[in-house]
Amino acid sequence: MQLxxxxxxxxxxxxxxxxxxxxxxxxxxxxxxxxxFFMVGAFMGIYFLGITGNFWFSLVLTxxxxxxxxxxxxxxxxxxxYGRGIDYPLLLTFGLSYVLIEAMRVLFGIEGLxxxxxxxxxxxxxxxxxxFPKYRLFLIAATAVIILGxxxxxxxxxxxLIIKAGAADQEIVKVLGVDIAKxxxxxxxxxxxxxxxxxVLASPTRxxxxxxxxxxxxxxxxxxxxGGMGSPVGAVIAGLLVGVVYSMTSLFFPDLAxxxxxxxxxVVLLIRPQGLFGKAGAMG
Amino acid sequence: MNSFFQMVARHRVxxxxxxxxxxxxxxxxxALAINILVFGLFAMxxxxxxxxxxxxxxxxxxxxxxxxxxxxISIVHYSLPWGTAILVGVIGAAIGGxxxxxxxxxxxGIYFSMVTLALGxxxxxxxxxxxxxxxxxxxxxxxxxxxxxxxxxxxxxxxPLVKYYIILFFVVxxxxxxxxxxxxxxxxxxxxxxxxxxxxxxxxFDVARTKLLVFxxxxxxxxxxxxxxxxxxxxxxxxSLHYLQSGQAVxxxxxxxxxxxxxxxxxxxxxxxxxxxxxxxxxxxxxxIGLVFMFFVLFFPKGIWGTILDRLYVxxxxxx
Numbered sequence: 372m373q374l375x376x377x378x379x380x381x382x383x384x385x386x387x388x389x390x391x392x393x394x395x396x397x398x399x400x401x402x403x404x405x406x407x408f409f410m411v412g413a414f415m416g417i418y419f420l421g422i423t424g425n426f427w428f429s430l431v432l433t434x435x436x437x438x439x440x441x442x443x444x445x446x447x448x449x450x451x452x453y454g455r456g457i458d459y460p461l462l463l464t465f466g467l468s469y470v471l472i473e474a475m476r477v478l479f480g481i482e483g484l485x486x487x488x489x490x491x492x493x494x495x496x497x498x499x500x501x502x503f504p505k506y507r508l509f510l511i512a513a514t515a516v517i518i519l520g521x522x523x524x525x526x527x528x529x530x531x532l533i534i535k536a537g538a539a540d541q542e543i544v545k546v547l548g549v550d551i552a553k554x555x556x557x558x559x560x561x562x563x564x565x566x567x568x569x570x571v572l573a574s575p576t577r578x579x580x581x582x583x584x585x586x587x588x589x590x591x592x593x594x595x596x597x598g599g600m601g602s603p604v605g606a607v608i609a610g611l612l613v614g615v616v617y618s619m620t621s622l623f624f625p626d627l628a629x630x631x632x633x634x635x636x637x638v639v640l641l642i643r644p645q646g647l648f649g650k651a652g653a654m655g
Numbered sequence: 656m657n658s659f660f661q662m663v664a665r666h667r668v669x670x671x672x673x674x675x676x677x678x679x680x681x682x683x684x685x686a687l688a689i690n691i692l693v694f695g696l697f698a699m700x701x702x703x704x705x706x707x708x709x710x711x712x713x714x715x716x717x718x719x720x721x722x723x724x725x726x727x728i729s730i731v732h733y734s735l736p737w738g739t740a741i742l743v744g745v746i747g748a749a750i751g752g753x754x755x756x757x758x759x760x761x762x763x764g765i766y767f768s769m770v771t772l773a774l775g776x777x778x779x780x781x782x783x784x785x786x787x788x789x790x791x792x793x794x795x796x797x798x799x800x801x802x803x804x805x806x807x808x809x810x811x812x813x814x815p816l817v818k819y820y821i822i823l824f825f826v827v828x829x830x831x832x833x834x835x836x837x838x839x840x841x842x843x844x845x846x847x848x849x850x851x852x853x854x855x856x857x858x859x860f861d862v863a864r865t866k867l868l869v870f871x872x873x874x875x876x877x878x879x880x881x882x883x884x885x886x887x888x889x890x891x892x893x894x895s896l897h898y899l900q901s902g903q904a905v906x907x908x909x910x911x912x913x914x915x916x917x918x919x920x921x922x923x924x925x926x927x928x929x930x931x932x933x934x935x936x937x938x939x940x941x942x943x944i945g946l947v948f949m950f951f952v953l954f955f956p957k958g959i960w961g962t963i964l965d966r967l968y969v970x971x972x973x974x975x
Contacts (some may be wrong), residue, residue: 395765401765401768401769448949448953451953452952452953455956457764457765458711459952459956461711461765461768462711462905462909462948462952463949463952463953465902465905465948466906466945466946466948466949466952467945467949468945469902469941469942469944469945469948470941470942470945470946470949472941473939473941473942473945474942476939477939477942585898585899586776588772589772589773589776589898592769592770592772592773593773595769596762596766596769596770596773600765600766626784629780629784630777630780630781633773633774633776633777633780634777636770636773637758637774637777640758640761640762640770641758641761644761644762
């Protein structure tokens with residue numbers, strides 16, 4: 372039972388880390404505002420749910436909004452910083468996270484919003500070994516669909532091929548006549564859309580407030596470090612692992628729950644500094 | 656004008672001491688001046704690692720917090736004299752820096768930022784959970800130092816101006832220490848590592864050991880800033896350990912000019928002064944700070960002091 376809770380939690384981590392990983396693998400940019408986009412997603416999700424009364428609607432609208440925010444961010448804020456070293460985009464998105472947090476405070480107040488579980492997904496369901504909240508099952512299914520979708524997009528489509536090629540060698544892709552700037556723009560937007568989507572999906576399971584993105588950012592960094600940066604497979608598996616470790620420790624040693632995943636990271640760093648699925652020497 | 660700047664650069668410890676002596680009279684009130692003093696020192700300690708060695712840590716609030724809490728706990732729970740309490744804070748932060756640094760320097764670049772952020776979060780949770788010692792969410796209260804004697808002369812610590820000069824005494828010692836580090840061979844190795852790690856290693860320097868040493872020194876300085884802050888506020892808020900506090904050190908260094916001696920102090924002064932003004936108009940000062948910060952990252956990455964220095968050097972070059 373606790374294992375399922377862990378997987379539900381872990382699927383959110385996996386989704387977030389996947390978004391981070393997508394942007395990093397392609398653009399070599401760590402999006403420090405990723406947690407903030409997640410938070411904006413949660414707010415937008417509840418807002419759209421309030422207006423339309425339809426959860427599916429907010430599930431579609433929110434990633435569009437955060438995705439567009441991501442597009443604007445890349446085009447006007449991150450793009451001028453390419454070639455100025457790896458720290459500058461990181462610093463810029465860090466500043467952006469301040470602005471996004473305050474923007475949500477201005478729009479929705481400092482207390483945050485009450486989280487809402489959509490009607491059809493309330494209550495529990497018998498899963499054979501016991502009763503489990505329906506929403507968490509939905510969460511696991513939804514993230515599985517999204518992750519498979521992203522995997523399919525990257526592995527099987529023409530666009531995915533360009534993205535993979537661009538991550539490997541941008542010069543060659545440029546020579547082949549692909550507008551790499553446009554690809555970067557779209558990848559950044561896609562990453563932010565996924566962050567927003569995970570925000571909507573997570574919103575019924577946690578309290579929605581402007582600061583909610585901060586701990587989750589630290590936790591998704593743990594996931595990326597454990598999984599090995601730039602490895603989408605690592606991101607997904609490490610995400611699930613971190614979720615399971617968290618919920619298992621909160622069952623047996625509740626006081627250590629928050630610490631457990633950081634201890635996991637410390638252990639991984641000692642044994643394999645490049646992460647479970649990272650290549651050696653890829654840590655530059 | 657140029658010779659003035661050159662003189663300031665040559666006698667940077669003396670110059671900053673003289674300036675900081677008159678500083679409380681320029682500021683609207685002494686508490687703000689003390690705040691700038693404390694956070695200026697915090698940013699300087701951070702800048703040692705970031706500006707001079709190129710390691711961007713996002714977990715430096717941990718050391719500010721460890722310094723604050725250990726000093727506070729020494730006074731509240733063990734009734735240690737304040738001088739010893741500061742020492743406990745600084746040593747504690749240095750030990751924290753040794754542990755965090757040992758793990759973090761195994762990674763490079765962006766990973767370093769991520770790992771320091773995550774490890775900073777661990778320290779946050781440890782102090783948050785140890786409620787009987789730290790007061791948990793409410794913070795540690797009652798870190799009171801009212802008055803004491805220095806060589807038999809009674810000193811009233813509650814007088815803000817007196818408090819400013821006592822804290823300044825410690826800050827000046829730290830500034831002198833930082834200046835010594837930077838002009839020593841260690842300082843040269845630090846800059847060599849920042850410019851090209853592989854080349855520094857090829858020159859025969861032990862890169863990992865230098866990184867760890869500077870990490871510990873930087874943590875100790877930030878710990879001193881935390882200790883002084885606990886004495887100044889007479890409480891230790893849990894915010895001291897928060898990730899946004901680590902971010903403040905980053906913002907201050909960038910605003911003032913990373914990798915410059917005076918930059919972090921100028922950054923701290925500008926940011927805290929700006930915060931002071933903006934909060935009288937709106938409570939959303941974080942948005943203003945965020946926008947100003949983004950503006951600097953985009954257009955003035957060298958910060959205020961760094962840009963001034965650049966202009967000066969350009970002028971000098973054209974003269975030649």
